[in-house]
Amino acid sequence: VGTAGDHPEFPVQNLPFGIFVPQNDGATPRAGVAIGDFILDLRETAASGLLNTAPLAQAALAAPQLNGLLALPPTDRQALRRAVSRMLSDEGMATVLRPLLHPSATCTMHLPVAIGDYTDFYAGIHHATAVGKLFRPDAPLLPNYKHVPIGYHGRASSVRVSGGSVRRPHGQIKVLGADEPVFQPTERLDYELELGIWVGEGSSAGSPIPIGVAERHIAGFCLLNDWSARDIQAWEYQPLGPFLAKSFHTTISPWIVTAEALAPFRLPQPARPAADPTPLGYLRDDADQARGALDIRLTIALRTARMREAGLPAFTLCKGTTQDLYWTPAQLLTHHASNGCDMRPGDLFGTGTISGPDDTAPGSLLEATQSGRQPLHLPNGESRTFLEDGDQVLFSATAVREGYASIGFGPCSGEITP
Amino acid sequence: VGTAGDHPEFPVQNLPFGIFVPQNDGATPRAGVAIGDFILDLRETAASGLLNTAPLAQAALAAPQLNGLLALPPTDRQALRRAVSRMLSDEGMATVLRPLLHPSATCTMHLPVAIGDYTDFYAGIHHATAVGKLFRPDAPLLPNYKHVPIGYHGRASSVRVSGGSVRRPHGQIKVLGADEPVFQPTERLDYELELGIWVGEGSSAGSPIPIGVAERHIAGFCLLNDWSARDIQAWEYQPLGPFLAKSFHTTISPWIVTAEALAPFRLPQPARPAADPTPLGYLRDDADQARGALDIRLTIALRTARMREAGLPAFTLCKGTTQDLYWTPAQLLTHHASNGCDMRPGDLFGTGTISGPDDTAPGSLLEATQSGRQPLHLPNGESRTFLEDGDQVLFSATAVREGYASIGFGPCSGEITP
Numbered sequence: 001v002g003t004a005g006d007h008p009e010f011p012v013q014n015l016p017f018g019i020f021v022p023q024n025d026g027a028t029p030r031a032g033v034a035i036g037d038f039i040l041d042l043r044e045t046a047a048s049g050l051l052n053t054a055p056l057a058q059a060a061l062a063a064p065q066l067n068g069l070l071a072l073p074p075t076d077r078q079a080l081r082r083a084v085s086r087m088l089s090d091e092g093m094a095t096v097l098r099p100l101l102h103p104s105a106t107c108t109m110h111l112p113v114a115i116g117d118y119t120d121f122y123a124g125i126h127h128a129t130a131v132g133k134l135f136r137p138d139a140p141l142l143p144n145y146k147h148v149p150i151g152y153h154g155r156a157s158s159v160r161v162s163g164g165s166v167r168r169p170h171g172q173i174k175v176l177g178a179d180e181p182v183f184q185p186t187e188r189l190d191y192e193l194e195l196g197i198w199v200g201e202g203s204s205a206g207s208p209i210p211i212g213v214a215e216r217h218i219a220g221f222c223l224l225n226d227w228s229a230r231d232i233q234a235w236e237y238q239p240l241g242p243f244l245a246k247s248f249h250t251t252i253s254p255w256i257v258t259a260e261a262l263a264p265f266r267l268p269q270p271a272r273p274a275a276d277p278t279p280l281g282y283l284r285d286d287a288d289q290a291r292g293a294l295d296i297r298l299t300i301a302l303r304t305a306r307m308r309e310a311g312l313p314a315f316t317l318c319k320g321t322t323q324d325l326y327w328t329p330a331q332l333l334t335h336h337a338s339n340g341c342d343m344r345p346g347d348l349f350g351t352g353t354i355s356g357p358d359d360t361a362p363g364s365l366l367e368a369t370q371s372g373r374q375p376l377h378l379p380n381g382e383s384r385t386f387l388e389d390g391d392q393v394l395f396s397a398t399a400v401r402e403g404y405a406s407i408g409f410g411p412c413s414g415e416i417t418p
Numbered sequence: 419v420g421t422a423g424d425h426p427e428f429p430v431q432n433l434p435f436g437i438f439v440p441q442n443d444g445a446t447p448r449a450g451v452a453i454g455d456f457i458l459d460l461r462e463t464a465a466s467g468l469l470n471t472a473p474l475a476q477a478a479l480a481a482p483q484l485n486g487l488l489a490l491p492p493t494d495r496q497a498l499r500r501a502v503s504r505m506l507s508d509e510g511m512a513t514v515l516r517p518l519l520h521p522s523a524t525c526t527m528h529l530p531v532a533i534g535d536y537t538d539f540y541a542g543i544h545h546a547t548a549v550g551k552l553f554r555p556d557a558p559l560l561p562n563y564k565h566v567p568i569g570y571h572g573r574a575s576s577v578r579v580s581g582g583s584v585r586r587p588h589g590q591i592k593v594l595g596a597d598e599p600v601f602q603p604t605e606r607l608d609y610e611l612e613l614g615i616w617v618g619e620g621s622s623a624g625s626p627i628p629i630g631v632a633e634r635h636i637a638g639f640c641l642l643n644d645w646s647a648r649d650i651q652a653w654e655y656q657p658l659g660p661f662l663a664k665s666f667h668t669t670i671s672p673w674i675v676t677a678e679a680l681a682p683f684r685l686p687q688p689a690r691p692a693a694d695p696t697p698l699g700y701l702r703d704d705a706d707q708a709r710g711a712l713d714i715r716l717t718i719a720l721r722t723a724r725m726r727e728a729g730l731p732a733f734t735l736c737k738g739t740t741q742d743l744y745w746t747p748a749q750l751l752t753h754h755a756s757n758g759c760d761m762r763p764g765d766l767f768g769t770g771t772i773s774g775p776d777d778t779a780p781g782s783l784l785e786a787t788q789s790g791r792q793p794l795h796l797p798n799g800e801s802r803t804f805l806e807d808g809d810q811v812l813f814s815a816t817a818v819r820e821g822y823a824s825i826g827f828g829p830c831s832g833e834i835t836p
Contacts, residue, residue, distance in 0.1 A: 117575050122658060142656050147599050148590045152658040153571040153665065157535050157760050158623060167624045169757035172566045172698065181565050183698045183756070205576060205667075206585045232757070238560050240540060240570040241659020247571065248757040249623075280590065280601045338601070339587035339650070339666040342575050 003089050004036025008398070009408025011036070012088050015081055016220070016255035016410070017066055019113075023106040029064045033084055034255055034410065038101040040084070045100050050087060054079035066256065067113045070200045070219045071345035074259070077200070077219065081260055109254035111161050113198070113346035118159055118250070119336060120194075120226060120350040121151040125326040127192075127353040130367045146276050149283075149327045149335045151352075154226075155247035159348065161254045162223075166414040168389065169248035171232035186229035188372065189387040189416060192353040193300050193363035193395055195322055196224035196252050197329050199347035209337040211285040214330035217343065220256035221294070221329075223395045223412035224350045227251065230366055230386070252348070253395070253412040261407055262294060265399035269293045269328055282338055283331045292328030296399050296409075297321055298354060300363070304382055305390030314394055315378055317368065320354050320361040391416045421507050422454025426816070427826025429454070430506050433499055434638070434673035434828070435484055437531075441524040447482045451502055452673055452828065456519040458502070463518050468505060472497035484674065485531045488618045488637045489763035492677070495618070495637065499678055527672035529579050531616070531764035536577055536668070537754060538612075538644060538768040539569040543744040545771040548785045564694050567701075567745045567753045569770075572644075573665035577766065579672045580641075584832040586807065587666035589650035604647035606790065607805040607834060610771040611718050611781035611813060613740055614642035614670050615747050617765035627755040629703040632748035635761065638674035639712070639747075641813045641830035642768045645669065648784055648804070670766070671813070671830040679825055680712060683817035687711040687746055700756055701749045710746030714817050714827075715739055716772060718781070722800055723808030732812055733796055735786065738772050738779040809834045 003012035010016070012035065020032045020039050030043035045051060046061040057080035060068035069077065087093050122128055125145070132140030144150065168189055174181040200219030203209050209217055226246060233245030269292040278284070298321060301314035327335075332351070337343055355363040362368035365386055369376055372385040387393065395412040421430035428434070430453065438450045438457050448461035463469055464479040475498035478486035487495065505511050540546055543563070550558030562568065586607055592599040618637030621627050627635055644664060651663030687710040696702070716739060719732035745753075750769070755761055773781040780786035783804055787794055790803040805811065813830040 117573055120658075144592075144599075144653055144656065147592075148654050150654065150658055151661050153573050153661065155535055155571050155759060156574070157762055157765070158758075160623070167758055170626070170700075171757050172562075174562075174565075180695065181562075181698065183700050205578070208588070229757070235562055236566050236568065237657075237659075238562065239655075239659070240538075240568055241655075241657070243569050243571065244754070244757040244759065247759040277598065280599065282588075282601050336662070339589050339647070339662040340576075340585055341573060341662065341665040344575055347575070 007036040008406065009410060010034040011405045011407065012085055013405040014257065014261050014407040015084055016257045016261065017069065017112065018255045019065060019110040020107045021110065022102040029110045031061045031066060031069070034104065035088055037104050039104050039107050040097065041100045041102065051080060051083050053083045065112070065114050067346040070113060070198060071202065073201060074216050077258065078260055081258065109161050111159070112254065112256050115156040115159055116344040116347050118154040118156040118348045119151050120154040120352065121149055121332050122352040123149060123325045123327045123332060124352045124354040124363060126324055126357045127355040127363050127367065130355060130359060130362065134371050147280070149332050151336070152241045154250065154350070158247050159250045159252060162251055162410070162412045162414070164414065165417040166227055166249050166251070167417050169229055169232070169244070171229055171244055172235055173231040174235045181235055186231055187386065188230035190228045190230055190365045191300070191387070191393045192226035192228055193298055193318065193320060194224040194226050194350040194353055195294070195296070196222040197332065197349040197351065198222065198256050199333070199343050200345055202344045203337055203342055205342040206340040208340060209334050209343070211283060211288055211330055211334045214333045215259070217333055218259055218329050220258040221262060222256060223253040223397050223409050225251040225393065225395055225412055225414065226350055226353070227414070228364070249414070251412055251414045253410045255410045257407065257409055262399060264404045265295045265401055266291050267293050267295045267323065270323060279331070283334060285330070288328055288330045292330060293325065294322040295401070296397050299396045301394045302378070303392040303394065304378065304388070306382060307380055310380065312380055314392065317376070318361045318363065320356055320363055322354060324354050324356055325351055387416050389416050389418050420509070425454040426824065427828060428452040429823045429825065430503055431823040432675065432679050432825040433502055434675045434679065435487065435530065436673045437483060437528040438525045439528065440520040447528050449479045449484060449487070452522065453506055455522050457522050457525050458515065459518045459520065469498060469501050471501045483530070483532050485764040488531060488616060489620065491619060492634050495676065496678055499676065527579050529577070530672065530674050533574040533577055534762040534765050536572040536574040536766045537569055538572040538770065539567055539750050540770040541567060541743045541745045541750060542770045542772040542781060544742055544775045545773040545781050545785065548773060548777060548780065552789050565698070567750050569754070570659045572668065572768070576665050577668045577670060580669055580828070580830045580832070582832065583835040584645055584667045584669070585835050587647055587650070587662070589647055589662055590653055591649040592653045599653055604649055605804065606648035608646045608648055608783045609718065609805070609811045610644035610646055611716055611736065611738060612642040612644050612768040612771055613712070613714070614640035615750065615767040615769065616640065616674050617751070617761050618763055620762045621755055621760055623760040624758040626758060627752050627761070629701060629706055629748055629752045632751045633677070635751055636677055636747050638676040639680060640674060641671040641815050641827050643669040643811065643813055643830055643832065644768055644771070646782070669830055669832045671828045673828045675825065675827055680817060682822045683713045683819055684709050685711050685713045685741065688741060697749070701752060703748070706746055706748045710748060711743065712740040713819070714815050717814045719812045720796070721810040721812065722796065722806070724800060725798055728798065730798055732810065735794070736779045736781065738774055738781055740772060742772050742774055743769055805834050807834050807836050
């Protein structure tokens with residue numbers, strides 16, 4: 001194992017945290033870190049006293065969820081990261097570590113934390129523009145969009161880890177031209193490509209988080225698929241926003257890719273067009289703008305039941321980038337806490353769907369098919385307007401930069417079932 | 419203490435469950451039941467083996483939160499209720515119980531459960547109509563209103579128990595006619611009178627809850643104040659609904675008033691006007707309609723700083739009733755789970771603001787003052803459009819029926835601070 005030098009996702013420079021269960025009889029969920037094609041059992045590593053250079057983190061690793069680890073100041077998480085990195089890079093430790101390493105393929109991943117609250121933002125400006133265009137061709141973005149990071153509260157209970165099936169939800173649907181709604185399975189099931197943001201250290205009720213210190217409250221990132229039932233959404237969302245069209249299932253990738261691991265993969269927030277308003281003072285911070293944007297490559301692939309039967313690989317539908325977010329993670333967090341709303345370690349944000357400009361990289365089928373009007377043609381002769389039963393949707397993410405080892409996020413996938 | 423025969427809120431017929439801390443040095447949060455002006459320490463009662471006719475509930479009472487109790491089938495909760503009732507009615511138990519009873523006035527109440535998810539509905543049809551009228555005088559209710567129970571996901575972290583202060587939130591506000599928004603304290607701070615619904619037994623992901631069995635998943639009720647910042651809401655809510663205008667604070671009354679205690683205070687759901695649509699099949703159940711509606715009297719009172727200084731009592735602003743809800747609790751729950759969204763014990767619903775017809779009992783200042791256009795005149799000469807610092811808002815609720823002991827909910831109050 002060692003440093004897993006050339007692993008495409010999990011070299012020693014990544015070291016994402018998660019909760020897993022090894023295949024062993026009767027094993028219980030525990031903390032782990034991905035290294036190459038293995039998972040290092042952090043609970044047992046900590047129990048063996050091997051992480052005592054990071055004492056607070058070592059104590060937090062006894063829990064079956066990572067909320068305690070996320071609650072620690074970043075320095076404690078960094079100490080753990082250094083200790084694990086040192087251990088894995090030390091050939092003398094190989095014998096000690098061998099029994100603590102499990103092949104990833106034999107392990108089951110769980111949610112990394114008990115999610116307190118899940119919030120979904122709308123920071124992908126090209127997505128907001130493309131969706132707005134479907135309804136208001138002349139004024140796709142609402143007047144508030146460039147001033148206020150738009151978001152809504154999501155459902156925490158239905159956030160689930162990657163893999164397994166996504167059951168097509170029933171709901172009230174009013175077909176165009178019909179007099180009355182009907183209750184039936186959605187016919188417009190969609191995915192939404194998002195980045196997930198894990199809140200680390202929390203905040204107290206009534207205490208905003210100034211933009212200058214917001215980064216220390218962000219522990220890490222994941223991929224997020226905000227599955228959406230467009231026909232349910234169209235009928236229910238006025239006047240209070242999306243509800244059951246979203247809360248049937250939200251999929252996340254299992255690993256918390258830390259802010260530390262992603263530090264090399266940041267770029268200045270892209271300059272706003274001159275005509276755009278300057279953010280209000282509470283959202284403005286030069287340092288945040290200078291290192292604010294993440295530079296992560298995102299991919300959406302689709303594998304239908306027929307592709308699987310024919311042994312065909314998944315077909316790439318979209319290649320996006322987190323550079324297309326209008327607000328930085330720090331701005332989202334600071335805005336969220338600006339009314340005094342308390343944040344808790346393990347709260348999850350979705351960034352909102354990330355699409356490229358001018359339909360170049362649609363983060364949802366709603367955009368890719370112009371709301372179902374232009375079917376998407378797949379190389380095996382099939383076509384799609386929205387998802388069909390048996391379709392597998394696979395998101396992946398990689399951070400790449402000259403001179404640095406690339407790191408990945410692990411899978412964020414689901415298969416549609418009736 | 420005994421049965422607290424004529425207590426206006428907590429006679430032996432009520433027996434609501436909560437989490438409290440007695441005044442004793444070093445005491446920790448524990449389960450309790452309100453009886454008259456006392457709280458019976460249920461944790462210690464259970465630890466003494468006095469509740470072994472309700473073994474599962476007895477075990478659940480060791481926890482510092484009531485999620486475990488709510489997770490039990492209703493029969494176990496009912497067994498606990500009977501055991502407590504028997505004990506309190508048994509004069510021979512007086513000596514044993516005396517050390518387990520604490521004067522309520524000396525205790526501190528906590529949230530009764532760890533709230534997994536909080537959902538806010540919009541089932542008060544007169545409120546929806548009155549608010550709609552402010553924007554669309556000719557068509558106040560949107561076309562979906564009478565078909566689909568409208569709701570949105572709320573923020574669980576900022577739900578807090580009655581008492582204490584409600585800090586006036588900052589937020590982005592765009593004053594009418596201004597070119598740009600500003601970030602400042604809300605100038606349109608409001609209350610919303612709602613009933614809270616506590617989910618008992620949960621459901622698994624992908625498994626809807628049929629309307630015929632929905633009642634068994636509802637453990638009890640509380641009062642809920644969905645504090646709202648109208649100016650923040652007006653600017654942020656398009657297109658994804660209310661967000662920071664709500665998530666700064668939600669107040670609930672501390673006691674879970676059980677479905678069993680409220681059973682005598684139910685009436686058939688009021689007949690819908692003939693022109694209204696029949697609910698879709700998944701929301702329709704004759705038994706639910708026959709016993710569906712709660713008959714609870716609700717009161718909103720206001721006490722300003724000047725009233726307190728002058729020794730004046732709170733002034734009653736509104737007397738409402740839960741009869742004004744368009745959907746039954748069972749319909750709200752069944753709808754929420756109809757897409758497969760999993761419910762967890764201790765999930766909380768707000769019903770939506772409960773107002774009377776035709777402005778007779780406005781459940782918010784937005785309605786009472788016609789969005790601030792018609793100030794409310796108080797008997798001491800003050801007036802209000804929205805809440806000012808120092809204002810105390812007090813909700814109360816009583817269930818009254820000929821031949822039954824009346825029961826109450828306890829306070830749901832908060833004082834506005836800068």
